[in-house]
Amino acid sequence: MTPSSAPGVKRKRSTYLGASLLVLAATAAVCAWRLRPAPPSPAGPLEQVTIAATAEYVGVCPIIAANANGYFAEQGIVARIQPHASGKSALDATLQGKADLGTVADIPIMFAALKAVPVVVVATIFRTEKDHGLVARRDRGIDSVASLKGKRVGVMLGTSAHFVLDAMLNRQGLAPGDVVKRNLRPEEFAAALASGEVDAIATWEPFLDSLRAGLGNNAMSVYSEDIYEIPYNLAATRDYVGHHPETLKKVLRALIEGARFCESAPDAARALMGAGRKLDNSRWKVLWPAYRFQIALDQGLLLALEDETRWAVANKLSDQTAMPNYFDYVYLDALEAVAPAAVTIIH
Incomplete structure (x- = not known):
């Protein structure tokens, strides 16, 4: 078997080809929209x-x-x-x-x-509906929304994330006062969660995604589907x-x-x-x-x-x-x- 015919090489070429086609498709779509007859x-x-x-x-x-x-x-x-x-x-x-x-x-x-x-x-x-939710630290004993009781949750008060957090707690039979809320700005979320200042963050995308990535396998996350659109x-x-x-x-x-x-x-x-x-x-x-x-x-x-x-x-x-x-x-x-x-x- 020659190097060029090895299965691994074929898979790599297929991957590169697929990525190239996606880029070309996206570029073509943009061009099609921009080249439509102008008013x-x-x-x-x-x-x-x-x-x-x-x-x-x-x-x-x-x-x-x-x-x-x-x-x-x-x-x-x-x-x-x-x-x-x-x-x-x-x-x-x-x-x-x-x-x-x-x-x-x-x-x-x-x-x-x-x-x-x-x-x-x-x-x-x-x-x-897939926009708001929660990211929590598993090493703080959090594996579900129900296990938030008594935990510290960072959230920007007075926003949709605040409403969603309370709605998620209510769905689990918990009251808003069953968690300790810390009022944080979005730019403070990552540091507060990483340092352990808070045990969880209630927010929206793209912050949810970046917080999940920051915690890796230590992250427990959930969206507020069927609760809030x-x-x-x-x-x-x-x-x-x-x-x-x-x-x-x-x-x-x-x-x-x-x-x-x-x-x-x-x-x-x-x-x-x-x-x-x-x-x-x-x-x-x-x-x-x-x-x-x-x-x-x-x-x-x-x-x-x-x-x-x-x-x-x-x-x-x-x-x-x-x-x-x-x-x-x-x-x-x-x-x-x-x-x-x-x-x-x-x-």
Whole structure:
């Protein structure tokens, strides 16, 4: 048997060929999308829009795609993506006037509404159940959510991860007070878990994946499937939507194209999201079928916000006890004008 005909060599060549084909397929998909017939150039000057976004979070794929593939430019928008580590931080930047729009899950919106902050959801851009969860240290005797009782859990309070942690505990017959919560920022998670400052971390991807990798065989991890489906949103202040209705229509048109790209060209979308970032594309490939990239406003968002309000009030996380009218915290006009079928909120 010659060296070139050895089974090991054949397997290597097959592996290299397979990897090359995947790269070519992703490149071809990007080219196909970019070489599609372009619409007429927008009339008038380009308009800059700053979007505060969790740039390494998969839910912002429609925004990243719209920017990289020129969908914003086609609408006359110059998008400036302002990176943030969490949706809560992105929303804060939007409310402080440091950004025009922000990407955020439902929990920070709920807390803002309880304080009567004039914020509105312009559209939900992403949904999935395989996103939030928990990573714990097995050497601390943790092999399930039920074994968290009495343990120290790091979590960013006031976020969707906080809500999910309590929901996971409740599913196991545990109360929120049965664990010791440590309020940590996402950038503090890895060091706190590695040093043993906390026994577990409740968070979302991509932090779950990096924490699992950091602990190796010592990691116990679980997703919050059947407990929580995150609605990831694009939000703005009421003042901004009142003064920029046409801008929002342009942004949403671009995001509809971006979401279509993320759904229809998954290999290219993953390559685009991973470009220049330390993200595990192979992990995304496994999870991608569970991701829904769709620009919408549906009744489920309002129902989720109401459920979360009851949780916040019951756990005394807010001084307010009255249920907000969440219809006042969504902005329907822009999406109704661009894609009326995408709006299913009863009104």
